[in-house]
Amino acid sequence: MNWDQLLNEAIHYLQEYIRIETVNPPGNEIEGARFFKRIFDRESIPCEIFEPSPGRGNLIATLKGSEGKRPFLLLNHMDVVPVEKEGWEVPPFEGVIKDGYLYGRGALDNKSMGIVEMMALLILKRERTPLKRDILFFASADEETGGRWGVQWAMEHLPSLSQCEYALNEGGYIMVNEKGMADRYEVSSGQKVIYQLRLRARGTSGHASLPHPDNPNVKLVRALEAITRWETPFSVLPMVKEFFRKMAPKQPPYEKVYFEDIEKGLQDETFSIWLTSNPIYNAMLRNTVSLTILQGGKKANVIPSESTGVLDCRLLPGTDKEEFLKEVKKRVGEEIEVEVIAESRSLPPSPMDTELFQSIEAIASEKDPGCPVLPLLLPGATDSRFLREKGIITYDFEPFRITEKELMRVHGNNERIELENLKFGMRFLVDLIQKIAT
Numbered sequence: 222m223n224w225d226q227l228l229n230e231a232i233h234y235l236q237e238y239i240r241i242e243t244v245n246p247p248g249n250e251i252e253g254a255r256f257f258k259r260i261f262d263r264e265s266i267p268c269e270i271f272e273p274s275p276g277r278g279n280l281i282a283t284l285k286g287s288e289g290k291r292p293f294l295l296l297n298h299m300d301v302v303p304v305e306k307e308g309w310e311v312p313p314f315e316g317v318i319k320d321g322y323l324y325g326r327g328a329l330d331n332k333s334m335g336i337v338e339m340m341a342l343l344i345l346k347r348e349r350t351p352l353k354r355d356i357l358f359f360a361s362a363d364e365e366t367g368g369r370w371g372v373q374w375a376m377e378h379l380p381s382l383s384q385c386e387y388a389l390n391e392g393g394y395i396m397v398n399e400k401g402m403a404d405r406y407e408v409s410s411g412q413k414v415i416y417q418l419r420l421r422a423r424g425t426s427g428h429a430s431l432p433h434p435d436n437p438n439v440k441l442v443r444a445l446e447a448i449t450r451w452e453t454p455f456s457v458l459p460m461v462k463e464f465f466r467k468m469a470p471k472q473p474p475y476e477k478v479y480f481e482d483i484e485k486g487l488q489d490e491t492f493s494i495w496l497t498s499n500p501i502y503n504a505m506l507r508n509t510v511s512l513t514i515l516q517g518g519k520k521a522n523v524i525p526s527e528s529t530g531v532l533d534c535r536l537l538p539g540t541d542k543e544e545f546l547k548e549v550k551k552r553v554g555e556e557i558e559v560e561v562i563a564e565s566r567s568l569p570p571s572p573m574d575t576e577l578f579q580s581i582e583a584i585a586s587e588k589d590p591g592c593p594v595l596p597l598l599l600p601g602a603t604d605s606r607f608l609r610e611k612g613i614i615t616y617d618f619e620p621f622r623i624t625e626k627e628l629m630r631v632h633g634n635n636e637r638i639e640l641e642n643l644k645f646g647m648r649f650l651v652d653l654i655q656k657i658a659t
């Protein structure tokens with residue numbers, strides 16, 4: 222295979238794709254779907270566009286295999302977040318190439334993934350590689366604002382998608398240091414559960430010159446003080462235990478012993494304080510509570526009759542929501558009303574003892590011997606939750622080598638991808654598909 226020629230092709234396609242503005246809202250992903258359809262049609266790969274709402278396009282393409290095994294789904298989203306044009310060194314929707322990078326909104330999140338996934342299908346089709354299962358490509362709408370017109374819709378309306386055995390989605394990367402050496406592969410296999418609560422305090426309104434004890438703002442502030450000081454208990458999921466165990470070899474001797482047995486480590490107060498000062502480690506080990514919205518009062522000289530606060534809680538999969546709510550109510554006290562305003566289903570993480578995870582590990586050990594492949598519990602939410610709901614084993618992993626600094630450009634200014642990464646990503650995906658489908 223001529224990888225340099227394939228890289229040129231991928232660069233050309235990514236430039237064209239970035240020039241299609243799919244900022245959500247409004248999205249206008251239909252233009253992205255048409256872009257993919259033109260290419261798949263040319264290569265005789267069957268594909269279909271779905272438009273559940275005007276302008277909100279989704280596309281599914283199928284590379285046929287024999288019926289032996291259930292399909293493998295390559296997922297990507299076409300919509301992007303808005304830009305602050307003044308902050309960019311280059312125009313964000315032109316696909317400018319500079320210093321070995323391709324710049325543009327979506328260059329990382331998530332248009333490059335769409336392009337390397339598409340290229341993998343094109344390559345396997347051109348090579349006439351016999352496959353033991355269908356490989357599905359799904360470019361979705363509306364990821365950036367919740368997935369209602371994208372993956373959520375697709376899971377309800379496209380039965381062929383819910384029959385997949387495995388799926389690969391955005392999320393984890395191959396994290397490299399400044400010298401380009403791989404530090405770890407992050408393959409997210411689960412995510413926290415959304416559980417958002419509104420607290421409401423009621424009281425007696427009146428003139429602020431006559432303070433009285435029934436001021437709702439004062440009641441709310443006291444309740445919030447109690448709840449935000451709550452140190453929720455640690456609970457170590459098997460995948461999180463595995464995450465720390467695999468991180469152990471890279472730690473200095475004192476920390477290493479505790480990473481190997483994280484439950485034991487958490488019993489050492491000094492270690493657990495140090496460990497949980499890292500917000501990501503902290504979020505992987507316990508339920509978290511963030512105070513995000515505060516509303517109370519409109520006028521400086523009026524005591525209001527009501528005030529509210531919103532808590533964005535993220536629970537570990539498997540947490541009993543009723544029990545958690547009871548704990549919250551106990552802490553804020555009887556006078557405060559607590560209402561659930563949004564929640565996602567508590568879904569168990571995808572298992573790790575699978576052909577797909579092992580195949581990723583096998584490729585990792587060829588490319589970066591000794592580098593750990595870590596199962597990450599994502600603190601945030603991705604579209605993968607809709608797939609796991611259907612029982613599809615889903616990993617959030619993009620085969621791109623990236624530094625933590627580069628990753629900061631996602632949703633930020635001057636988002637870009639290193640051109641070499643497109644070649645690496647295509648090769649990785651072709652290898653991966655060959656491992657699990659030939």
Ligand SMILES: [Zn+2]
Binds near residue numbers: 364391
């Ligand atoms: Zn994304």
